[in-house]
Amino acid sequence: MTRKRTNIMVCGGTGCLASESEKVMRNLNLILKARGYDEEVEVIQTGCFGFCEQGPIVKIEPDDVLYVRVSPKDAKDIVDEHIIKGRKIERLLYTEPKKKQKVGKHEEMPFYKKQLRIALRNCGFINPEDIYEYIAVGGYEALGKTLTSMSPDEVIDIVKKSGLRGRGGGGFPTGVKWELARKQESDVKFIICNADEGDPGAFMDRSILEGDPHSILEAMAIGGYAIGADKGIIYIRAEYPLAISRLTTALKQARELGLLGKNILGTSFSFDIDLKYGAGAFVCGEETALINSCEGKRGEPNYKPPYPVEEGYWGHPTCVNNVETFANIPPIINKGADWFASIGTEKSKGTKVFALAGKVNNVGLVEVPMGITLREIIYDIGGGIQGGRKFKAVQTGGPSGGVIPEKYLDTPIDYDSLLEIGSMMGSGGMIVMDETNNMVEIAKFYLEFTQDEACGKCAPGRIGTRRMYELLNKITGGKGTMADLDALKQLAYMVKDSALCGLCQTAPNPIVSTMKHFWDEYVSFIKDVDHPRGEGRYVAKNKDVARGKSK
């Protein structure tokens, strides 16, 4: 690599690409060339910076200056002013909304200050299409270490001790899963990366795959070594074309350097990875459904046991882990179990990536240590509610989670505390709602989703979700009765208890939690004669309406 004095990093995540970051890059390159600076300055397309609200993002290194909402025509100023004359361009700096101050340095921005980036460590930092950049920041070191100096049991031991739990939502200890898979006696085993991110409103897996694909390949090879698998599969949504293309490039580069394939790094360990494409079915995030889909079948879940670690892909022991879980593996191997276990709460270690979205000022991808409070995420990192409106609730866990009202904002969040307050970690979607959002409509939105996505294998899932949706429709349409509310509640618990897989067992959660915290809004649809129905028009500030009194 030639030495460059300055790097201009342009975000190439999906959000920024949508707001023309590619054109920004093209213009930067053209102007640099015209001014004769293309030898000294390099323009690099990186993965997601996470600060999607303010995209496209351009960062100048080593000056550590971050420009936001850069348009293609700003390229000229960036080159002429910043690169050539060394002056910061004030108008492109981020304005801190509370103090109305311009923030020049990347690290000083409140959005990044409280974050701790482990899984997202390389996103926005390296060029995801160049394996040497990943190696330069310590990539594939963990793989080398495991293959040359550790036994599979030692690897499993470190992962167990680190306390890492599955980041796809369930929170099952990763080390234990690996151990179970290792103990299976079989010549053929598989390790699968679950990249079927279906939760509407969560996009962390996509950002990791787009911004740091090699970290997943490395972690899968480590996992394969630990459990005794020589074959890996990445099951990815076909709706993520950019992630697929980055993974394909990464696989090719890793094979060329002998980091995947036969006898990796001269050892006796061989491992390779295939890509399998999903075709749009939310239920395929469930591991047995995912395996069926990998086999080219309808993605319906199976009864457990047998668990996939016993009988999975084509009947062989199969270990399925989520993208974000894998992204944590190389740092754990490099820095040790104690380091990882020192972050987070007693039962939930490390960090979690959340896709913060909805009515907050700073929509984006944030990675925070477990145990942080929701208030810190929403107000300190997220910059508070848009338009100065009042906070009403935050929804975590996607269609499987629940809403959390204001009184729980100071709960330190981890897997267990979220379950206690009636929601769940899920894959990490975090949707903030303000006073203009009606909670019954929100519940209806999620049920519309789950009844459409329910696979149809079990009756509670197939019929129960549909009936709940119909009841919600009746209620929001103004035709509901108090008896309907009771029926809805009863049905919700029935589906929770009797559905086959996690998808439909958790499908009633949005109803249960909104009923618990916002019962008034349900009643108001029934009792208020002139209820202003429909999303957006309902304002809880009107106390009579909120209390369910007829006017």
Added chain:
Amino acid sequence: MTKPGTISVTKPISEDLPREKFDELEKFIDGMETTKGALIEILHKAQDIFGYLPRDVQLYVARKLGIPGAEVFGVVSFYSYFTTKPRGKHTISVCMGTACFVRGADKIIEKLKEKLKIESNEITEDGLFTLKDVRCIGACGLAPVLMVDDKVYGRVKEEDLDQILDAYRNQEGKQ
């Protein structure tokens, strides 16, 4: 998801499915190392080639792989990515993810249905547009979002819709 009954397996459909496209699909299948577990991959390719998966294509795949047509239809109808209807020249996908929903995506899609006089997954009379509601496309920072083919439009307002549609209509007029 496509509902059963949207394609007829008893009535033959008269459609223009050129021989060359079947040859291309056959070449792809013959070139595969193994077709074991590859049905979804093959259907992806078939949809790439034909643009959609009509009955005849599904039956062709079934016969080629030596499996019942019902199995192929079962997979096609299970996954929302597969479509059994031809698509318009441009596909408008409105993101119905949660982030877009709380920022008003439902009103955007209603307005589009009204303007195009079609429902979701239908094609306009002039064959120019197909309207789809899709799950999160991962651009939550720009919510509400809609996509026309591969181009993403962020922070869409109801009053922007005419301008977006007209851009594609005018393009058509010029050709």
